[in-house]
Amino acid sequence: MSGLVMPTGTRSGAGAGSGPDSGPGGGDQMIVAEGVSKAFGSVHALDSVSVSARRGTVLALLGHNGAGKTTLVNILTTSLPLSSGRASVAGYDVTREPFEIRRRIGLTGQFASVDTQLSGRDNLVLIARLLGAGRRAARSRADDLLELFELTTVADRRASGYSGGLRRRLDLAVSLVGGPRVIFLDEPTTGLDPSSRLKLWEIVEGLVQQGATVLLTTQYLEEADRLADSITVLSAGKVVASGTADELKATVGRRTVTLTLDGADAPARAGAALRGAGFAPVGGEDGTRGLVVPIDTTRDIANVVRALDRAGVEATELTFGEPTLDDVYLTLAEQHARTPA
Numbered sequence: 001m002s003g004l005v006m007p008t009g010t011r012s013g014a015g016a017g018s019g020p021d022s023g024p025g026g027g028d029q030m031i032v033a034e035g036v037s038k039a040f041g042s043v044h045a046l047d048s049v050s051v052s053a054r055r056g057t058v059l060a061l062l063g064h065n066g067a068g069k070t071t072l073v074n075i076l077t078t079s080l081p082l083s084s085g086r087a088s089v090a091g092y093d094v095t096r097e098p099f100e101i102r103r104r105i106g107l108t109g110q111f112a113s114v115d116t117q118l119s120g121r122d123n124l125v126l127i128a129r130l131l132g133a134g135r136r137a138a139r140s141r142a143d144d145l146l147e148l149f150e151l152t153t154v155a156d157r158r159a160s161g162y163s164g165g166l167r168r169r170l171d172l173a174v175s176l177v178g179g180p181r182v183i184f185l186d187e188p189t190t191g192l193d194p195s196s197r198l199k200l201w202e203i204v205e206g207l208v209q210q211g212a213t214v215l216l217t218t219q220y221l222e223e224a225d226r227l228a229d230s231i232t233v234l235s236a237g238k239v240v241a242s243g244t245a246d247e248l249k250a251t252v253g254r255r256t257v258t259l260t261l262d263g264a265d266a267p268a269r270a271g272a273a274l275r276g277a278g279f280a281p282v283g284g285e286d287g288t289r290g291l292v293v294p295i296d297t298t299r300d301i302a303n304v305v306r307a308l309d310r311a312g313v314e315a316t317e318l319t320f321g322e323p324t325l326d327d328v329y330l331t332l333a334e335q336h337a338r339t340p341a
Protein backbone atom coordinates (compact mmCIF):
# COMPACT_ATOMS: atom_id res chain seq x y z
CA MET A 1 0.00 0.00 0.00
CA SER A 2 1.81 3.11 -1.15
CA GLY A 3 1.28 6.57 0.24
CA LEU A 4 0.18 5.34 3.64
CA VAL A 5 0.07 8.27 6.01
CA MET A 6 0.24 7.90 9.76
CA PRO A 7 -2.86 9.33 11.31
CA THR A 8 -2.22 12.07 13.80
CA GLY A 9 -3.55 12.05 17.36
CA THR A 10 -7.22 12.66 17.91
CA ARG A 11 -6.81 14.69 21.06
CA SER A 12 -4.75 17.76 21.61
CA GLY A 13 -1.85 16.92 23.88
CA ALA A 14 -2.51 13.20 23.59
CA GLY A 15 -1.46 10.41 21.30
CA ALA A 16 1.72 10.34 19.31
CA GLY A 17 2.52 14.00 19.25
CA SER A 18 3.28 14.68 22.90
CA GLY A 19 5.73 13.45 25.51
CA PRO A 20 9.40 12.62 25.38
CA ASP A 21 9.09 9.66 22.99
CA SER A 22 12.36 8.40 24.44
CA GLY A 23 13.47 8.10 27.97
CA PRO A 24 16.07 9.99 29.97
CA GLY A 25 19.28 8.78 28.39
CA GLY A 26 17.16 6.51 26.19
CA GLY A 27 18.20 8.24 22.97
CA ASP A 28 16.35 6.83 20.04
CA GLN A 29 15.24 3.64 21.77
CA MET A 30 11.46 3.37 21.68
CA ILE A 31 11.22 -0.11 23.20
CA VAL A 32 13.58 -1.35 25.89
CA ALA A 33 13.42 -4.49 28.04
CA GLU A 34 16.34 -5.24 30.32
CA GLY A 35 16.55 -8.54 32.15
CA VAL A 36 12.78 -8.94 32.20
CA SER A 37 11.50 -12.04 33.95
CA LYS A 38 7.94 -13.20 34.50
CA ALA A 39 6.77 -16.23 36.41
CA PHE A 40 3.27 -17.66 36.58
CA GLY A 41 3.60 -19.83 39.66
CA SER A 42 6.24 -22.38 38.76
CA VAL A 43 6.14 -21.51 35.02
CA HIS A 44 8.98 -19.18 34.00
CA ALA A 45 7.33 -17.55 31.00
CA LEU A 46 10.24 -15.08 30.63
CA ASP A 47 13.73 -15.52 32.04
CA SER A 48 15.89 -12.36 31.99
CA VAL A 49 14.89 -11.24 28.51
CA SER A 50 16.47 -8.13 26.99
CA VAL A 51 15.36 -6.53 23.72
CA SER A 52 15.36 -3.05 22.24
CA ALA A 53 14.06 -1.24 19.17
CA ARG A 54 15.06 2.14 17.78
CA ARG A 55 12.54 4.62 16.43
CA GLY A 56 11.29 3.77 12.94
CA THR A 57 12.39 0.15 13.03
CA VAL A 58 10.71 -3.24 13.27
CA LEU A 59 11.73 -5.70 15.97
CA ALA A 60 10.47 -9.25 15.46
CA LEU A 61 10.05 -11.68 18.34
CA LEU A 62 10.25 -15.13 16.88
CA GLY A 63 9.34 -18.30 18.71
CA HIS A 64 7.11 -21.35 18.83
CA ASN A 65 3.91 -21.59 20.89
CA GLY A 66 4.66 -20.96 24.53
CA ALA A 67 8.04 -19.28 23.89
CA GLY A 68 6.96 -16.18 25.83
CA LYS A 69 6.20 -13.73 23.03
CA THR A 70 2.72 -12.70 24.17
CA THR A 71 3.89 -12.41 27.77
CA LEU A 72 6.55 -9.90 26.73
CA VAL A 73 4.03 -7.95 24.63
CA ASN A 74 1.63 -7.89 27.58
CA ILE A 75 4.36 -6.52 29.86
CA LEU A 76 5.43 -3.86 27.36
CA THR A 77 1.83 -2.79 26.75
CA THR A 78 1.34 -2.59 30.55
CA SER A 79 -1.42 -5.18 30.82
CA LEU A 80 0.79 -7.51 32.88
CA PRO A 81 3.28 -6.60 35.64
CA LEU A 82 6.82 -7.92 35.32
CA SER A 83 8.33 -10.05 38.09
CA SER A 84 11.81 -8.51 37.78
CA GLY A 85 13.91 -6.40 35.42
CA ARG A 86 12.87 -3.12 33.82
CA ALA A 87 11.14 -2.06 30.64
CA SER A 88 10.18 1.16 28.94
CA VAL A 89 8.19 2.17 25.89
CA ALA A 90 8.55 5.57 24.21
CA GLY A 91 10.74 6.54 27.14
CA TYR A 92 8.18 5.72 29.85
CA ASP A 93 8.61 3.07 32.46
CA VAL A 94 6.06 0.24 32.29
CA THR A 95 5.70 0.02 36.06
CA ARG A 96 5.71 3.69 37.05
CA GLU A 97 4.14 5.31 33.97
CA PRO A 98 1.67 2.87 32.42
CA PHE A 99 -0.85 5.56 31.48
CA GLU A 100 1.74 7.54 29.51
CA ILE A 101 2.54 4.38 27.59
CA ARG A 102 -1.09 3.48 26.91
CA ARG A 103 -1.65 6.90 25.32
CA ARG A 104 1.16 6.29 22.87
CA ILE A 105 0.79 2.71 21.69
CA GLY A 106 -1.39 0.70 19.37
CA LEU A 107 -1.96 -3.00 19.98
CA THR A 108 -3.29 -5.63 17.64
CA GLY A 109 -3.56 -8.98 19.35
CA GLN A 110 -4.11 -12.53 18.21
CA PHE A 111 -7.80 -12.15 18.86
CA ALA A 112 -9.49 -9.31 17.02
CA SER A 113 -10.79 -6.63 19.34
CA VAL A 114 -13.36 -5.21 16.94
CA ASP A 115 -17.06 -5.28 17.80
CA THR A 116 -18.41 -7.63 15.15
CA GLN A 117 -21.96 -6.37 15.58
CA LEU A 118 -20.88 -2.94 14.36
CA SER A 119 -19.78 -1.94 10.87
CA GLY A 120 -16.12 -1.21 10.18
CA ARG A 121 -16.86 2.49 10.05
CA ASP A 122 -18.79 2.47 13.34
CA ASN A 123 -15.96 0.60 15.07
CA LEU A 124 -13.51 3.30 14.02
CA VAL A 125 -15.85 6.18 14.91
CA LEU A 126 -16.57 4.62 18.31
CA ILE A 127 -12.89 4.37 19.22
CA ALA A 128 -12.17 7.90 17.98
CA ARG A 129 -15.07 9.20 20.11
CA LEU A 130 -13.82 7.24 23.13
CA LEU A 131 -10.43 8.87 22.62
CA GLY A 132 -12.10 12.26 22.82
CA ALA A 133 -12.63 13.29 19.19
CA GLY A 134 -15.74 15.31 18.30
CA ARG A 135 -18.41 13.74 16.06
CA ARG A 136 -17.16 15.29 12.83
CA ALA A 137 -13.48 14.68 13.59
CA ALA A 138 -14.25 11.06 14.46
CA ARG A 139 -16.05 10.48 11.15
CA SER A 140 -13.26 12.11 9.23
CA ARG A 141 -10.65 9.99 11.05
CA ALA A 142 -12.69 6.86 10.23
CA ASP A 143 -12.91 7.85 6.56
CA ASP A 144 -9.15 8.38 6.37
CA LEU A 145 -8.38 5.01 7.93
CA LEU A 146 -10.96 3.16 5.82
CA GLU A 147 -9.33 4.55 2.73
CA LEU A 148 -5.78 3.85 3.85
CA PHE A 149 -6.65 0.26 4.68
CA GLU A 150 -8.71 -0.24 1.53
CA LEU A 151 -11.85 -0.94 3.53
CA THR A 152 -14.07 1.70 1.98
CA THR A 153 -16.21 -0.71 -0.03
CA VAL A 154 -17.07 -2.79 3.05
CA ALA A 155 -17.15 0.13 5.50
CA ASP A 156 -20.88 -0.03 6.21
CA ARG A 157 -21.17 -3.81 6.46
CA ARG A 158 -21.20 -5.51 9.85
CA ALA A 159 -17.71 -6.71 10.79
CA SER A 160 -19.17 -10.18 11.52
CA GLY A 161 -19.38 -10.68 7.75
CA TYR A 162 -15.74 -9.73 7.10
CA SER A 163 -13.17 -12.28 5.98
CA GLY A 164 -10.23 -12.97 8.30
CA GLY A 165 -7.99 -10.66 6.27
CA LEU A 166 -10.50 -7.79 6.32
CA ARG A 167 -11.00 -8.19 10.05
CA ARG A 168 -7.27 -8.06 10.75
CA ARG A 169 -7.03 -4.92 8.64
CA LEU A 170 -9.90 -3.34 10.57
CA ASP A 171 -8.31 -4.43 13.83
CA LEU A 172 -5.05 -2.76 12.88
CA ALA A 173 -6.91 0.36 11.70
CA VAL A 174 -8.74 0.54 15.06
CA SER A 175 -5.42 0.32 16.91
CA LEU A 176 -4.13 3.28 14.90
CA VAL A 177 -7.02 5.67 15.55
CA GLY A 178 -5.05 7.50 18.24
CA GLY A 179 -1.95 7.91 16.06
CA PRO A 180 0.42 5.71 18.07
CA ARG A 181 4.16 5.94 17.55
CA VAL A 182 4.79 2.44 18.87
CA ILE A 183 2.72 -0.41 17.48
CA PHE A 184 2.56 -3.93 18.90
CA LEU A 185 1.42 -6.62 16.51
CA ASP A 186 0.96 -9.99 18.19
CA GLU A 187 1.00 -12.64 15.45
CA PRO A 188 -0.83 -10.31 13.06
CA THR A 189 -0.95 -12.68 10.11
CA THR A 190 -1.57 -16.05 11.79
CA GLY A 191 -4.25 -17.86 9.84
CA LEU A 192 -4.30 -15.41 6.94
CA ASP A 193 -4.05 -16.47 3.30
CA PRO A 194 -0.92 -15.39 1.39
CA SER A 195 -2.48 -12.38 -0.33
CA SER A 196 -3.98 -11.02 2.93
CA ARG A 197 -0.61 -11.54 4.60
CA LEU A 198 1.14 -9.62 1.84
CA LYS A 199 -1.34 -6.78 2.15
CA LEU A 200 -0.73 -6.54 5.89
CA TRP A 201 3.03 -6.56 5.38
CA GLU A 202 2.69 -3.64 2.97
CA ILE A 203 0.64 -1.75 5.54
CA VAL A 204 3.26 -2.33 8.24
CA GLU A 205 6.04 -1.21 5.89
CA GLY A 206 4.07 1.97 5.16
CA LEU A 207 3.66 2.70 8.87
CA VAL A 208 7.36 2.25 9.53
CA GLN A 209 8.25 4.53 6.63
CA GLN A 210 6.15 7.16 8.39
CA GLY A 211 8.28 6.79 11.52
CA ALA A 212 6.36 4.24 13.60
CA THR A 213 8.26 1.70 15.68
CA VAL A 214 6.84 -1.81 15.48
CA LEU A 215 7.23 -4.84 17.68
CA LEU A 216 5.95 -7.87 15.86
CA THR A 217 5.59 -11.38 17.20
CA THR A 218 5.47 -14.16 14.70
CA GLN A 219 5.97 -17.84 14.12
CA TYR A 220 6.68 -17.16 10.45
CA LEU A 221 10.33 -16.85 9.56
CA GLU A 222 9.43 -15.36 6.21
CA GLU A 223 7.55 -12.57 7.98
CA ALA A 224 10.52 -11.71 10.21
CA ASP A 225 12.86 -11.90 7.23
CA ARG A 226 10.72 -9.52 5.19
CA LEU A 227 9.79 -6.94 7.83
CA ALA A 228 12.25 -6.93 10.69
CA ASP A 229 15.32 -4.74 11.15
CA SER A 230 16.29 -6.98 14.04
CA ILE A 231 15.07 -10.34 15.24
CA THR A 232 15.08 -11.85 18.71
CA VAL A 233 14.49 -15.59 18.90
CA LEU A 234 12.78 -16.74 22.09
CA SER A 235 12.63 -20.32 23.24
CA ALA A 236 11.06 -21.41 26.54
CA GLY A 237 11.21 -17.84 27.87
CA LYS A 238 14.87 -17.23 27.03
CA VAL A 239 16.56 -15.24 24.28
CA VAL A 240 18.46 -17.82 22.24
CA ALA A 241 19.64 -15.48 19.47
CA SER A 242 19.29 -11.91 18.29
CA GLY A 243 20.53 -9.83 15.37
CA THR A 244 19.57 -8.93 11.83
CA ALA A 245 18.24 -11.69 9.59
CA ASP A 246 21.60 -11.75 7.78
CA GLU A 247 23.56 -11.92 11.03
CA LEU A 248 21.47 -14.82 12.26
CA LYS A 249 21.87 -16.66 8.99
CA ALA A 250 25.63 -16.07 9.01
CA THR A 251 25.91 -17.38 12.57
CA VAL A 252 24.16 -20.66 12.03
CA GLY A 253 23.33 -21.49 8.47
CA ARG A 254 25.84 -22.43 5.78
CA ARG A 255 25.84 -21.66 2.11
CA THR A 256 25.66 -24.60 -0.23
CA VAL A 257 26.32 -25.55 -3.83
CA THR A 258 23.95 -28.20 -5.13
CA LEU A 259 25.17 -30.22 -8.11
CA THR A 260 23.28 -32.46 -10.51
CA LEU A 261 25.77 -34.77 -12.20
CA ASP A 262 25.81 -36.61 -15.49
CA GLY A 263 26.91 -40.27 -15.59
CA ALA A 264 26.51 -43.28 -13.29
CA ASP A 265 29.93 -43.08 -11.63
CA ALA A 266 29.98 -39.27 -11.59
CA PRO A 267 28.80 -38.80 -7.98
CA ALA A 268 31.51 -41.07 -6.60
CA ARG A 269 34.25 -39.42 -8.69
CA ALA A 270 32.97 -35.93 -7.90
CA GLY A 271 32.69 -36.78 -4.21
CA ALA A 272 36.28 -37.99 -4.07
CA ALA A 273 37.55 -34.93 -5.94
CA LEU A 274 35.62 -32.55 -3.70
CA ARG A 275 36.83 -34.27 -0.54
CA GLY A 276 40.36 -34.01 -1.91
CA ALA A 277 39.82 -30.27 -2.30
CA GLY A 278 38.81 -29.97 1.35
CA PHE A 279 35.01 -30.00 0.97
CA ALA A 280 32.55 -32.30 2.73
CA PRO A 281 29.92 -33.12 0.10
CA VAL A 282 26.69 -34.83 1.12
CA GLY A 283 24.62 -37.17 -1.06
CA GLY A 284 25.40 -39.26 -4.11
CA GLU A 285 24.63 -42.52 -2.31
CA ASP A 286 22.24 -45.15 -3.67
CA GLY A 287 22.71 -44.06 -7.25
CA THR A 288 21.35 -40.52 -6.74
CA ARG A 289 23.03 -38.00 -8.96
CA GLY A 290 22.81 -34.95 -6.73
CA LEU A 291 25.50 -33.68 -4.36
CA VAL A 292 25.19 -30.88 -1.82
CA VAL A 293 28.45 -29.14 -0.96
CA PRO A 294 28.55 -26.83 2.09
CA ILE A 295 30.78 -23.82 1.40
CA ASP A 296 31.91 -20.79 3.36
CA THR A 297 32.41 -18.04 0.77
CA THR A 298 31.14 -17.48 -2.75
CA ARG A 299 34.78 -17.90 -3.87
CA ASP A 300 34.39 -21.58 -2.97
CA ILE A 301 31.96 -21.95 -5.90
CA ALA A 302 34.94 -21.62 -8.27
CA ASN A 303 36.92 -24.15 -6.21
CA VAL A 304 34.04 -26.64 -6.48
CA VAL A 305 33.93 -26.19 -10.26
CA ARG A 306 37.73 -26.59 -10.53
CA ALA A 307 37.62 -29.82 -8.50
CA LEU A 308 34.93 -31.22 -10.80
CA ASP A 309 36.89 -30.17 -13.85
CA ARG A 310 40.04 -31.89 -12.60
CA ALA A 311 38.01 -35.09 -12.04
CA GLY A 312 36.52 -34.79 -15.54
CA VAL A 313 32.98 -34.72 -14.17
CA GLU A 314 30.31 -32.58 -15.73
CA ALA A 315 27.50 -30.99 -13.75
CA THR A 316 24.26 -30.61 -15.67
CA GLU A 317 23.03 -28.18 -13.05
CA LEU A 318 24.72 -26.12 -10.37
CA THR A 319 22.75 -23.99 -7.91
CA PHE A 320 23.95 -21.77 -5.09
CA GLY A 321 21.87 -21.67 -1.90
CA GLU A 322 21.95 -19.12 0.93
CA PRO A 323 20.90 -20.34 4.39
CA THR A 324 17.37 -19.39 5.30
CA LEU A 325 15.98 -18.29 8.64
CA ASP A 326 14.38 -21.73 8.77
CA ASP A 327 17.88 -23.23 8.97
CA VAL A 328 18.70 -20.79 11.77
CA TYR A 329 15.55 -21.55 13.65
CA LEU A 330 15.87 -25.31 13.39
CA THR A 331 19.52 -25.23 14.45
CA LEU A 332 18.79 -22.98 17.43
CA ALA A 333 15.83 -25.08 18.51
CA GLU A 334 18.02 -28.21 18.29
CA GLN A 335 20.86 -26.60 20.26
CA HIS A 336 18.45 -25.34 22.88
CA ALA A 337 16.78 -28.72 23.27
CA ARG A 338 20.22 -30.30 23.85
CA THR A 339 21.26 -27.71 26.45
CA PRO A 340 20.18 -28.75 29.94
CA ALA A 341 18.10 -26.07 31.70
Ligand SMILES: Nc1ncnc2c1ncn2[C@@H]1O[C@H](COP(=O)(O)OP(=O)(O)OP(=O)(O)O)[C@@H](O)[C@H]1O
Binds near residue numbers: 064067
Ligand atom coordinates in the same frame (compact mmCIF):
# COMPACT_ATOMS: atom_id res chain seq x y z
N1 LIG B 1 -1.79 -16.27 32.72
C1 LIG B 1 -0.97 -17.33 32.68
N2 LIG B 1 -0.97 -18.24 33.67
C2 LIG B 1 -0.15 -19.30 33.68
N3 LIG B 1 0.74 -19.54 32.68
C3 LIG B 1 0.78 -18.68 31.64
C4 LIG B 1 -0.07 -17.53 31.59
N4 LIG B 1 0.20 -16.85 30.44
C5 LIG B 1 1.18 -17.55 29.81
N5 LIG B 1 1.52 -18.63 30.53
C6 LIG B 1 2.57 -19.62 30.17
O1 LIG B 1 3.76 -18.89 29.89
C7 LIG B 1 4.43 -19.47 28.79
C8 LIG B 1 4.61 -18.42 27.69
O2 LIG B 1 3.33 -18.14 27.12
P1 LIG B 1 3.12 -17.05 25.97
O3 LIG B 1 1.64 -16.97 25.70
O4 LIG B 1 3.81 -15.80 26.34
O5 LIG B 1 3.88 -17.72 24.74
P2 LIG B 1 3.81 -17.32 23.20
O6 LIG B 1 5.21 -17.39 22.70
O7 LIG B 1 3.10 -16.04 23.03
O8 LIG B 1 2.97 -18.49 22.58
P3 LIG B 1 1.72 -18.43 21.57
O9 LIG B 1 2.34 -18.28 20.23
O10 LIG B 1 1.08 -19.75 21.78
O11 LIG B 1 0.87 -17.30 21.99
C9 LIG B 1 3.63 -20.68 28.36
O12 LIG B 1 4.17 -21.80 29.01
C10 LIG B 1 2.25 -20.38 28.88
O13 LIG B 1 1.55 -21.56 29.15
